[in-house]
Amino acid sequence: MIAELGHFALVLALSVALVQATIPLLGAWRGDPGWIGLARPAALVQCLLVSIAFGALMHAYVTSDFSVLNVATNSHSAKPLLYKISGVWGNHEGSLLLWLLILVLFGAAVALFGGNLPAPFRARVLSVQAMIAIGFLAFVLFTSNPFERLFPVPLDGRGLNPLLQDPGLAFHPPFLYLGYVGFSMAFSFAVAALIEGRVDAAWARWVRPWTLAAWCFLTMGIALGSWWAYYELGWGGWWFWDPVENASFMPWLAGTALLHSSIVVEKRDSLKNWTVLLAIVTFSLSLLGTFLVRSGVLTSVHAFATDPARGVFILGFLIVVIAGSLTLYAIRAPAMKGGGLFAPVSREGGLVLNNLLLSTACATVLLGTLYPLFLDAVTGEKITVGPPYFNATFGPLMLPALIAMAVGPMLRWKRADLGGAVQRLKFAIAATVAALFLTLVLAYDGPWLAIPGIALGVWMIAAALEEAAYRLRLFRVPVGESLRRLVRSPRSAWGTTFAHAGAGMVIIGIVASSSWQVEKLQVMRPGEEVAVGGYSFKFIGARPFKGPNYNAVRGAFQVSRNGVDITLMEPESREYQDPPMETTEAAIRTGWGGDLYAVIGDPTGDGVWSTRFYNKPMIHWIWMGALVMVFGGMVSLSDRRHRVGAPSRRKAGAKPLKVAQSMAGK
Amino acid sequence: MTRKRRRLYIVGGFMLIFASAAALVLMAFEENIVFFYSPTDLAQQMAKQPMPPNRRLRIGGLVEEGSLGREKDGVTITFRVTDTVEVIPVRFRGLLPDLFREGQGIVAEGSMAADGIFVASEVLAKHDETYMPKEVADALKEAGQWQGKVNEQ
Numbered sequence: 001m002i003a004e005l006g007h008f009a010l011v012l013a014l015s016v017a018l019v020q021a022t023i024p025l026l027g028a029w030r031g032d033p034g035w036i037g038l039a040r041p042a043a044l045v046q047c048l049l050v051s052i053a054f055g056a057l058m059h060a061y062v063t064s065d066f067s068v069l070n071v072a073t074n075s076h077s078a079k080p081l082l083y084k085i086s087g088v089w090g091n092h093e094g095s096l097l098l099w100l101l102i103l104v105l106f107g108a109a110v111a112l113f114g115g116n117l118p119a120p121f122r123a124r125v126l127s128v129q130a131m132i133a134i135g136f137l138a139f140v141l142f143t144s145n146p147f148e149r150l151f152p153v154p155l156d157g158r159g160l161n162p163l164l165q166d167p168g169l170a171f172h173p174p175f176l177y178l179g180y181v182g183f184s185m186a187f188s189f190a191v192a193a194l195i196e197g198r199v200d201a202a203w204a205r206w207v208r209p210w211t212l213a214a215w216c217f218l219t220m221g222i223a224l225g226s227w228w229a230y231y232e233l234g235w236g237g238w239w240f241w242d243p244v245e246n247a248s249f250m251p252w253l254a255g256t257a258l259l260h261s262s263i264v265v266e267k268r269d270s271l272k273n274w275t276v277l278l279a280i281v282t283f284s285l286s287l288l289g290t291f292l293v294r295s296g297v298l299t300s301v302h303a304f305a306t307d308p309a310r311g312v313f314i315l316g317f318l319i320v321v322i323a324g325s326l327t328l329y330a331i332r333a334p335a336m337k338g339g340g341l342f343a344p345v346s347r348e349g350g351l352v353l354n355n356l357l358l359s360t361a362c363a364t365v366l367l368g369t370l371y372p373l374f375l376d377a378v379t380g381e382k383i384t385v386g387p388p389y390f391n392a393t394f395g396p397l398m399l400p401a402l403i404a405m406a407v408g409p410m411l412r413w414k415r416a417d418l419g420g421a422v423q424r425l426k427f428a429i430a431a432t433v434a435a436l437f438l439t440l441v442l443a444y445d446g447p448w449l450a451i452p453g454i455a456l457g458v459w460m461i462a463a464a465l466e467e468a469a470y471r472l473r474l475f476r477v478p479v480g481e482s483l484r485r486l487v488r489s490p491r492s493a494w495g496t497t498f499a500h501a502g503a504g505m506v507i508i509g510i511v512a513s514s515s516w517q518v519e520k521l522q523v524m525r526p527g528e529e530v531a532v533g534g535y536s537f538k539f540i541g542a543r544p545f546k547g548p549n550y551n552a553v554r555g556a557f558q559v560s561r562n563g564v565d566i567t568l569m570e571p572e573s574r575e576y577q578d579p580p581m582e583t584t585e586a587a588i589r590t591g592w593g594g595d596l597y598a599v600i601g602d603p604t605g606d607g608v609w610s611t612r613f614y615n616k617p618m619i620h621w622i623w624m625g626a627l628v629m630v631f632g633g634m635v636s637l638s639d640r641r642h643r644v645g646a647p648s649r650r651k652a653g654a655k656p657l658k659v660a661q662s663m664a665g666k
Numbered sequence: 667m668t669r670k671r672r673r674l675y676i677v678g679g680f681m682l683i684f685a686s687a688a689a690l691v692l693m694a695f696e697e698n699i700v701f702f703y704s705p706t707d708l709a710q711q712m713a714k715q716p717m718p719p720n721r722r723l724r725i726g727g728l729v730e731e732g733s734l735g736r737e738k739d740g741v742t743i744t745f746r747v748t749d750t751v752e753v754i755p756v757r758f759r760g761l762l763p764d765l766f767r768e769g770q771g772i773v774a775e776g777s778m779a780a781d782g783i784f785v786a787s788e789v790l791a792k793h794d795e796t797y798m799p800k801e802v803a804d805a806l807k808e809a810g811q812w813q814g815k816v817n818e819q
């Protein structure tokens with residue numbers, strides 16, 4: 001009964017979406033306030049209906065209602081409650097419903113809190129949102145209905161893939177989708193602005209909080225995903241340039257570019273066409289990501305649910321969205337005149353460089369991801385484009401962006417003095433040179449790339465800190481004055497500081513862990529000892545262990561350093577019954593210097609086990625750095641100028657100049 | 667700085683970056699693309715001319731029943747991959763993925779050693795009970811040995 005209610009709610013949501021996509025749009029065109037006014041209640045009703053549907057599916061999962069096909073194939077009564085809940089989106093149909101739920105929640109947020117948007121503009125935004133919702137609702141209802149019944153009702157379900165029964169992955173899809181769908185707001189604002197024919201500073205300020213929020217979620221989602229891969233897959237890798245990873249990384253790259261270019265629109269009324277285009281591209285890449293993951297066109301470890309028929313639907317939808325919005329762009333964009341002029345060396349110039357490099361890097365990732373699919377479709381030849389390709393293309397393109405990233409915030413708007421900016425970074429330069437020599441002395445026998453790599457990370461962090469110190473005039477004015485500046489300086493500038501420093505931490509984590517990792521693979525008997533990069537792992541023994549819905553073998557290793565016991569590590573090799581599957585649970589010990597990572601493999605007879613250990617210096621900096629970046633995004637989001645739909649259009653004309661001056665640090 | 671000049675700078679900068687990106691991509695494609703071979707493909711290719719030992723490639727097929735063995739060091743694993751027509755012996759130093767079993771589909775990446783053994787640096791097994799690597803399913807179809815769907819979830 002409840003499942004039918006959910007299904008029915010979805011059908012109703014589709015009809016509401018059809019109304020919401022057309023009537024307010026026509027109303028805005030005709031100037032009919034009644035039709036315009038329909039957008040808000042429609043968005044709220046649609047949100048309510050999809051929430052009912054999601055709630056119905058959640059209910060089916062929590063009560064283990066195996067008469068629902070989706071529950072029977074993906075859940076099991078013996079599963080812990082957390083994974084019953086996360087099982088809702090651990091499969092194709094449910095994850096689409098989650099996508100949809102987030103979409104309509106964001107729509108409702110615009111309806112409720114977008115009070116200071118002009119009514120016709122808000123109506124247009126909500127109409128565009130509803131068009132996206134129509135696509136997904138039709139997709140769910142016609143190809144992937146989560147409420148399909150099953151008869152006869154099985155006694156128990158087939159269970160959730162054990163690899164997905166993990167707290168890290170329980171929250172990975174929601175964050176990723178919050179990111180993907182968040183960019184749909186930027187898209188809807190861009191399309192609405194194109195229909196209206198107007199992009200200005202106020203527009204940029206409405207778009208930025210959404211983009212920023214989406215960026216934070218996506219960063220978090222990607223970080224969670226890579227962390228999960230690191231500890232759950234048991235190979236100690238955290239990024240594989242797998243097509244599915246790329247699918248989430250491309251919107252991130254484009255979204256990062258969008259985040260930066262919308263600053264230029266906001267502050268300087270420039271780069272409008274480009275920003276609108278980026279908003280379209282970013283959301284298109286989010287859709288492409290959904291398509292790549294959900295259609296099964298990829299040979300990927302992530303392709304849990306695959307069905308070519310569904311792929312055709314998403315591909316069609318993708319073509320409609322991209323072709324439609326780009327056509328609109330081609331018609332409307334030429335009419336939009338760019339505003340403030342700027343010299344190549346200026347804050348704007350720096351942001352343009354950032355955009356060029358990020359979007360080119362994104363294009364190389366796109367090429368590497370799609371080329372194998374293209375070749376397979378056209379010639380039938382099967383190739384893989386692996387990490388070496390991405391390292392050879394993406395790396396060199398990002399390098400100048402990372403170096404320049406440190407200098408950018410020091411440049412003034414319109415026209416800047418590069419020499420002066422570099423001079424103001426003298427402590428950062430000194431720190432970088434020191435880091436260069438220190439790594440040279442300490443790690444002279446390591447891979448030479450580590451030396452400039454570490455220096456690059458130090459440069460990024462030190463420059464971000466020095467920029468902040470410069471902004472506070474630290475040590476050049478009395479401390480009280482600096483404190484006053486600390487309170488008064490805009491939070492968005494602090495956001496930049498944190499986000500840039502966080503990126504530097506990620507770089508250091510990547511470089512250190514990949515350059516100085518020690519790996520040991522061997523067979524061991526109880527009592528034997530192995531040295532791994534200064535640590536000693538002593539195998540105590542392995543014994544069977546019973547978990548709530550699995551059986552495991554748990555190995556015990558006493559880890560010591562210089563004869564002093566540090567910790568006991570207990571990796572497991574688990575065997576799940578529903579569905580039958582083995583997983584490796586690595587034991588990880590995170591210390592200040594990095595991670596120790598232990599895996600127990602198969603027994604090879606006579607009480608001998610194959611084991612694998614890693615010492616991964618500073619690898620936790622990757623995820624700490626990502627967290628710092630997200631924190632920076634949140635700080636920036638808390639800036640009162642970024643509160644959702646903060647300024648009204650009337651005030652917008654006067655404000656940007658003043659802000660621009662205060663941002664320049666003068 | 668006029669609007670035109672600015673545009674010129676931006677377009678110039680874009681061209682420069684785009685050209686270097688194109689050069690990087692072409693170079694990377696030249697060196698880093700990994701081709702997939704079914705055991706039959708590989709046997710035909712090897713009959714024409716032997717693979718250079720530094721050429722990376724992927725192979726895929728079923729792990730032949732009863733072929734799994736270990737060398738003396740305990741961590742080097744040997745097995746044979748087959749598409750039921752041809753067989754490739756494989757050597758792999760490492761921990762096998764959780765889903766590796768005899769009789770089931772895998773993909774391995776590595777290179778051909780001079781002794782005709784495929785030295786794998788990476789072995790990928792299917793991800794759950796119903797999932798068969800797409801290349802493996804296609805390769806088996808070609809050999810006429812596969813009737814099931816790629817994924818019947």
